[in-house]
Amino acid sequence: xxxxxxxxxxxxxxxxxxxxxxxxxxxxxxxxxxxxxxxxxxxxxxxxxxxxxxxxxxxxxxxxxxxxxxxxxxxxxxxxxxxxxxxxxxxxxxxxxxxxxxxxxxxxxxxxxxxxxxxxxxxxxxxxxxxxxxxxxxxxxxxxxxxxxxxxxxxxxxxxxxxxxxxxxxxxxxxxxxxxxxxxxxxxxxxxxxxxxxxxxxxxxxxxxxxxxxxxxxxxxxxxxxxxxxxxxxxxxxxxxxxxxxxxxxxxxxxxxxxxxxxxxxxxxxxxxxxxxxxxxxxxxxxxxxxxxxxxxxxxxxxxxxxxxxxxxxxxxxxxxxxxxxxxxxxxxxxxxxxxxxxxxxxxxxxxxxxxxxxxxxxxxxxxxxxxxxxxxxxxxxxxxxxxxxxxxxxxxxxxxxxxxxxxxxxxxxxxxxxxxxxxxx
Amino acid sequence: xxxxxxxxxxxxxxxxxxxxxxxxxxxxxxxxxxxxxxxxxxxxxxxxxxxxxxxxxxxxxxxxxxxxxxxxxxxxxxxxxxxxxxxxxxxxxxxxxxxxxxxxxxxxxxxxxxxxxxxxxxxxxxxxxxxxxxxxxxxxxxxxxxxxxxxxxxxxxxxxxxxxxxxxxxxxxxxxxxxxxxxxxxxxxxxxxxxxxxxxxxxxxxxxxxxxxxxxxxxxxxxxxxxxxxxxxxxxxxxxxxxxxxxxxxxxxxxxxxxxxxxxxxxxxxxxxxxxxxxxxxxxxxxxxxxxxxxxxxxxxxxxxxxxxxxxxxxxxxxxxxxxx
Amino acid sequence: xxxxxxxxxxxxxxxxxxxxxxxxxxxxxxxxxxxxxxxxxxxxxxxxxxxxxxxxxxxxxxxxxxxxxxxxxxxxxxxxxxxxxxxxxxxxxxxxxxxxxxxxxxxxxxxxxxxxxxxxxxxxxxxxxxxxxxxxxxxxxxxxxxxxxxxxxxxxxxxxxxxxxxxxxxxxxxxxxxxxxxxxxxx
Ligand code: NA
Ligand code: NA
Numbered sequence: 001x002x003x004x005x006x007x008x009x010x011x012x013x014x015x016x017x018x019x020x021x022x023x024x025x026x027x028x029x030x031x032x033x034x035x036x037x038x039x040x041x042x043x044x045x046x047x048x049x050x051x052x053x054x055x056x057x058x059x060x061x062x063x064x065x066x067x068x069x070x071x072x073x074x075x076x077x078x079x080x081x082x083x084x085x086x087x088x089x090x091x092x093x094x095x096x097x098x099x100x101x102x103x104x105x106x107x108x109x110x111x112x113x114x115x116x117x118x119x120x121x122x123x124x125x126x127x128x129x130x131x132x133x134x135x136x137x138x139x140x141x142x143x144x145x146x147x148x149x150x151x152x153x154x155x156x157x158x159x160x161x162x163x164x165x166x167x168x169x170x171x172x173x174x175x176x177x178x179x180x181x182x183x184x185x186x187x188x189x190x191x192x193x194x195x196x197x198x199x200x201x202x203x204x205x206x207x208x209x210x211x212x213x214x215x216x217x218x219x220x221x222x223x224x225x226x227x228x229x230x231x232x233x234x235x236x237x238x239x240x241x242x243x244x245x246x247x248x249x250x251x252x253x254x255x256x257x258x259x260x261x262x263x264x265x266x267x268x269x270x271x272x273x274x275x276x277x278x279x280x281x282x283x284x285x286x287x288x289x290x291x292x293x294x295x296x297x298x299x300x301x302x303x304x305x306x307x308x309x310x311x312x313x314x315x316x317x318x319x320x321x322x323x324x325x326x327x328x329x330x331x332x333x334x335x336x337x338x339x340x341x342x343x344x345x346x347x348x349x350x351x352x353x354x355x356x357x358x359x360x361x362x363x364x365x366x367x368x369x370x371x372x373x374x375x376x377x378x379x380x381x382x383x384x385x386x387x388x389x390x391x392x393x394x395x396x397x398x399x400x401x402x403x404x405x406x407x408x409x410x411x412x413x414x415x416x417x418x419x420x421x422x423x424x425x426x
Numbered sequence: 427x428x429x430x431x432x433x434x435x436x437x438x439x440x441x442x443x444x445x446x447x448x449x450x451x452x453x454x455x456x457x458x459x460x461x462x463x464x465x466x467x468x469x470x471x472x473x474x475x476x477x478x479x480x481x482x483x484x485x486x487x488x489x490x491x492x493x494x495x496x497x498x499x500x501x502x503x504x505x506x507x508x509x510x511x512x513x514x515x516x517x518x519x520x521x522x523x524x525x526x527x528x529x530x531x532x533x534x535x536x537x538x539x540x541x542x543x544x545x546x547x548x549x550x551x552x553x554x555x556x557x558x559x560x561x562x563x564x565x566x567x568x569x570x571x572x573x574x575x576x577x578x579x580x581x582x583x584x585x586x587x588x589x590x591x592x593x594x595x596x597x598x599x600x601x602x603x604x605x606x607x608x609x610x611x612x613x614x615x616x617x618x619x620x621x622x623x624x625x626x627x628x629x630x631x632x633x634x635x636x637x638x639x640x641x642x643x644x645x646x647x648x649x650x651x652x653x654x655x656x657x658x659x660x661x662x663x664x665x666x667x668x669x670x671x672x673x674x675x676x677x678x679x680x681x682x683x684x685x686x687x688x689x690x691x692x693x694x695x696x697x698x699x700x701x702x703x704x705x706x707x708x709x710x711x712x713x714x715x716x717x718x719x720x721x722x723x724x725x726x727x728x729x730x731x732x733x734x735x736x737x738x739x740x741x742x743x744x745x746x747x748x749x750x751x
Numbered sequence: 752x753x754x755x756x757x758x759x760x761x762x763x764x765x766x767x768x769x770x771x772x773x774x775x776x777x778x779x780x781x782x783x784x785x786x787x788x789x790x791x792x793x794x795x796x797x798x799x800x801x802x803x804x805x806x807x808x809x810x811x812x813x814x815x816x817x818x819x820x821x822x823x824x825x826x827x828x829x830x831x832x833x834x835x836x837x838x839x840x841x842x843x844x845x846x847x848x849x850x851x852x853x854x855x856x857x858x859x860x861x862x863x864x865x866x867x868x869x870x871x872x873x874x875x876x877x878x879x880x881x882x883x884x885x886x887x888x889x890x891x892x893x894x895x896x897x898x899x900x901x902x903x904x905x906x907x908x909x910x911x912x913x914x915x916x917x918x919x920x921x922x923x924x925x926x927x928x929x930x931x932x933x934x935x936x937x938x
Contacts, residue, residue: 009711016841017856018834018850024863031866037505038870039877042899043498044869046874049818052615052810055792058785058817110938139843146938162491165619232881233625235796236618267782272833272930274785275824279836282825291490327839330938331793346460368937372839374938421626426642501877520881559877593801596883601807613810613885682933737882 002330003296005030009287011379019332020279023287040285042188050281053165054157058274059148059241062104065269067222069175070257074119075216076101082122082212086203089187089196091127092137094319096187099141100180101158103148104223105244107155112142113378121383131199133190135385136393138343139376140183143364143401146330147175150226150241153331153363156281157356160288160338165237169230170419175361175408182400190396193368218255221247265311277331284335286316301343315410317344318362325366329374332361350412357415361405368401403411449484452509452668455493455502455661463636463695465489467568468512471662472688473507478679483672485510500663509668515659516597516651519600521559524552524738530729531603531655532722537569540657542750548740560666565684568691570634571699572652577630580621580649580712583720584608592692593631598738603655604632606728607721623647634658639702644711651716660691673723685712739740763919770912774830778877781823806907808886815887815894816871822898826905830913831930837927846923853917853926915929 001411005026012022013089013130026043031038067073080094080101102112115210126136146153151170158165182406188249191198191216204212220243230242247378252258307313324333345355376394381389409416419425454472458465463680472487479485493499493508496517502508502606504685505514519525527533534540543549544566561628575581579592592609594600601611609630622628622648630647632655638644662684669677707713740746792813799805828834841848878892917925 010857012838013837013853014835016838016852017831018832018836018858021856021859021863023864025859027868035505037873038866039501039505039873040507040870041866042495042871042874042896042903043501045822045902046818046899047494047498049821049898050814052814055788055813055817059792062789083791094516108938125642158778161780162617164621166621213789232798239792239796242789243796245789246793258457264779264782265906267786268778271778271782271785271820271824272828272831275828276834278821279828284775284823289493292488326836331833332835332837364938375638407889424621501874502876505873523882569764589803596811598884601886605807610804611807612805720874 002345003294005290006295006296006386013328020276020283021095022407023283023336025287027283027290040289042288044285045205047284047324048159048285049278050161053155056150056155056238057152057164057277058153058247059238059271060107060155061273061277062270063150063222063226063241063244063248064108064111065273066245066252067105068088068111068115069262069266070252070255072216072219072255073098073102073116073214074253076189076218077116077120077123077266080213081201082137082204082209088200089191089198090200091120091124091129092133092187092191092198093184095124095134095137095182096141096144096183096237099138099144100148100176101220101223103145103176104227105153106145107149107150109142109145109364109375110378113139113146113375114382117142118382119378121379123383127201128197131383131385132390133196133198133393135376135379135383136182136397137187139373139390140368140396140401141180142178142375142379143367144179145180146360146364147172147357148227149173149230150237151360151389152277153334153360156218156277156331156334157338157360158282159281160335160339161243161342161356161357163352164424165423167227167353167419168356169237170422170424171249171357171415172360173227173231173418175357175404175413176319178363178404178414183397186315186397186400188300190393191423196256196393198322206313214296218251221251224382231418233422244301270362273308279375280335284338287336288339297339297343301347305341305342305347310350311410313348314358317341318405318409321359321362322365322369326369326377327366327372330360330366331380351416353419354412354415358405358409361408364396365401365405368397370395435562449481450671452485452487453488453493454510454512455491455499455508456512457491457499458578459490459498462640463476463691463698464512464568465690467660467687470690472565474683474686475680478683479676486645487528490498491514502563503567503668505667505694506560508666509665510662512563512568512660514664516599518556518561518563518661518663519599521561522552522555523736524549524740526599526737527730527743528577528742529597529599529603529656530737531607532597532725533729533744533747535656536654536655537572539751540659540727546750548743548746548750556663557560562664562666563664564664564669564681565688566659566661567685567688569695569696570658570660571636571657572654573631573632573651573656574638575632575650575655576638576643576647576650578647578649579629581630581651581672581715581716583717584713584724585720590630590723591626591628593622593628599732602728602732602737603725606725606731613669620646621645628736635699636702640708644706644709648711650706650711650713652713653716653718653721655721661678699734706719707735758924760919763916766912767920770830770909774827777823778827781820781827784816784820788813788820791816811885811887814885816817817895819898822902823905826902828930829906830909832926833930849926850917856912856916857910857917860906861914864906864910867899870906871900871903875900882899904936 009022009026011020077094077098080097084090084093099112102116120138121134125131147282155165158168224249225244229235230237231242341355341359345352358408456465456468468487472485475485496513499511516529587607587609590609592604593610593614594611596613604611612628791809795805795809875892875896878896881890883890
């Protein structure tokens with residue numbers, strides 16, 4: 001049942017043909033051999049580009065890129081440091097908290113790892129922390145980015161599975177916070193058990209705490225508008241992203257960072273990044289048509305379902321996703337595997353929202369898993385710290401993260417509670 | 427959503443004689459999610475037809491927009507990418523403009539009136555337009571419940587809709603309908619409808635009676651006016667090319683199965699609404715005493731406007747349709 | 752011989768520069784289109800909340816601009832070699848393998864992007880008759896099928912240029928991602 005076009009596809013992506021083009025190629029082969037009309041290619045491509053929910057992608061990318069240009073995000077870390085720096089592993093905790101807040105305005109982990117991350121690592125090193133541990137905390141905490149809303153992967157999943165983007169975003173809140181908390185617990189354990197150099201800093205006064213919190217307010221505005229707007233339902237996710245975009249522009253003017261040159265750069269960057277995502281979504285739609293109508297997906301579904309037990313199926317699913325996430329970018333995997341996931345969700349009577357969160361969380365862990373560990377790669381490169389030596393500490397963070405993953409997988413309420421309470425799902 | 431196409435192909439393969447021909451596969455699509463009435467009836471049709479065609483043609487059913495939204499699926503029919511589809515009959519107006527009149531508010535007084543039109547010579551021409559574009563309608567006798575209007579406040583007459591943000595799908599004639607009634611038409615995706623009502627993105631809307639209960643729109647908008655401003659039908663259409671590939675016997679079997687499925691659909695839908703209505707009243711939903719004449723008076727100028735804007739091709743279509751009452 | 756060879760190289764370089772300049776201008780214009788639709792959407796939100804009166808048609812205009820910008824963007828990204836790939840298998844392979852794959856990719860783009868042209872034109876003809884949607888004054892064909900046709904033409908043309916220029920110039924930089932550093936971070 002492994003079809004020729006699927007083999008061609010696998011071969012092509014392994015041989016570094018861009019995934020979007022590999023998906024088109026195998027679909028073209030299928031269409032030619034089965035005498036299907038080429039209208040489908042134009043139609044599916046345009047269908048994806050004209051999807052109102054996908055509008056959120058350029059808008060979120062714009063906010064993320066623009067925020068990095070203004071560069072106020074380090075204030076979040078400094079403020080967090082003032083509050084909890086004096087606890088065991090204090091700066092490491094501040095690092096995680098800063099990432100959780102940063103996640104509230106960026107859909108990308110690598111933006112965190114490469115931008116805010118450099119400042120965090122420098123501050124921790126200056127305070128006498130083990131540099132490899134500092135890099136590990138930074139890389140691991142950046143993985144929260146795609147789980148706490150906004151999240152490009154959630155937008156893509158909502159698009160592919162025809163669920164509500166809003167519901168997906170709300171579903172990510174608790175798992176994202178859980179990721180942060182579990183990492184903070186692990187930090188305490190690791191610092192004590194492995195005797196990692198993590199000197200506590202002097203306890204800040206209340207005046208200092210409020211002073212620095214106030215200073216971080218402009219940077220906090222982004223996540224407040226985005227998450228606040230989404231959670232209160234004042235804005236739809238797409239609307240909140242353009243409002244946050246407008247806020248960024250105002251901030252940049254206030255802080256005298258705005259220039260036409262910078263705007264042009266940000267807009268072309270936004271165009272490039274979002275076109276790449278949209279091309280994947282569009283060709284993914286074409287590819288999905290093929291693997292669904294050719295029966296491949298039915299075959300794969302039955303194969304996985306033959307495991308019988310829902311728990312076993314879910315564990316197997318986690319395994320497959322974790323494995324794929326180690327080698328392939330999360331969104332690319334998501335697009336390729338979405339029809340299979342939807343099928344399994346229907347067969348096992350699981351919520352598509354729950355399955356979507358499980359999938360994205362799995363794939364996100366790939367960011368800190370060898371051999372690629374892209375988050376660690378970016379942080380190590382940006383800070384000039386050794387990738388190999390930081391790998392040990394980074395991989396240890398998989399312990400709290402996998403625990404979180406299992407909780408999210410087997411307790412649907414963790415994902416579904418918030419969207420249910422706020423009325424996004426019934 | 428499920429990507430598993432469902433076929434009723436016999437498991438043991440009815441002892442085939444010598445040169446075994448691989449069966450023709452016909453893909454049937456629908457926008458409804460599994461469990462929605464249209465998807466259920468499509469499944470029923472698929473099972474019926476697969477049993478009677480004995481493997482010569484095998485139907486696969488794809489629910490939940492797996493093959494695309496309704497317009498996309500009609501495009502698929504035109505180029506034989508997909509062979510059959512069940513859509514709202516309104517959607518056929520995209521390709522044969524005269525059918526837009528079916529979506530015009532208060533153009534028809536009941537299902538009988540609508541069927542008088544659809545079975546008239548007037549409609550024959552419109553069906554011919556579809557045939558010319560590669561769409562062959564097999565059956566349009568799948569009757570959904572009439573469309574109602576509801577809001578967060580009672581709507582007695584069009585005056586109560588003045589300036590109210592009113593949810594519509596992205597279909598031009600819907601905009602005309604509710605702008606004429608005085609509302610502010612606001613496009614909201616179906617999946618965001620309940621939330622949009624809850625959060626005040628829109629304060630009123632419309633849908634078929636069955637959807638009002640099943641999608642729980644009543645929770646945020648508990649005042650209903652059973653104005654019955656339109657009488658929705660689902661239509662089963664085939665790709666003309668694919669239809670012509672079939673033998674007359676196969677075509678006859680398909681038509682018979684569609685008729686059986688339609689009868690089943692109509693019985694279920696009707697009974698279901700009687701039950702739903704009781705539950706709605708128990709849940710505190712108020713069925714308001716509205717002024718239908720006021721609505722119809724307010725809509726009077728619309729027919730002329732639609733005709734002049736090219737929403738249908740036949741001159742005087744509205745008057746001709748009214749003459750069929 | 753050497754002279755004519757030099758001339759060919761010169762011409763190819765010239766073509767590369769012209770295309771590059773064209774893409775640069777196109778990406779700035781398209782980037783601003785993205786900016787414009789976000790601004791329209793923002794004003795739509797303001798109108799809805801502050802003035803309780805959104806403009807009917809603005810949403811559809813935003814969609815139209817998005818389809819056009821993203822379709823053009825797809826070609827722009829391809830020119831810059833920025834489309835997502837799996838690097839794991841070939842990252843340490845000899846350069847000859849990378850060269851072969853560069854050509855395979857271009858060939859694949861050349862042949863498969865062609866389908867968008869006839870497919871898009873057929874779709875355009877099918878959609879041209881449709882009643883305009885969402886308050887716009889023109890039919891969906893102009894922002895649905897048409898941009899895809901243009902994208903198909905651009906992709907075919909760009910892949911032809913890429914194939915030929917590498918064969919003649921043998922400049923390995925042509926295989927590298929060429930957009931500004933750090934622009935594309937998605938995970
Ligand atoms: Na995020
Ligand atoms: Na961090």
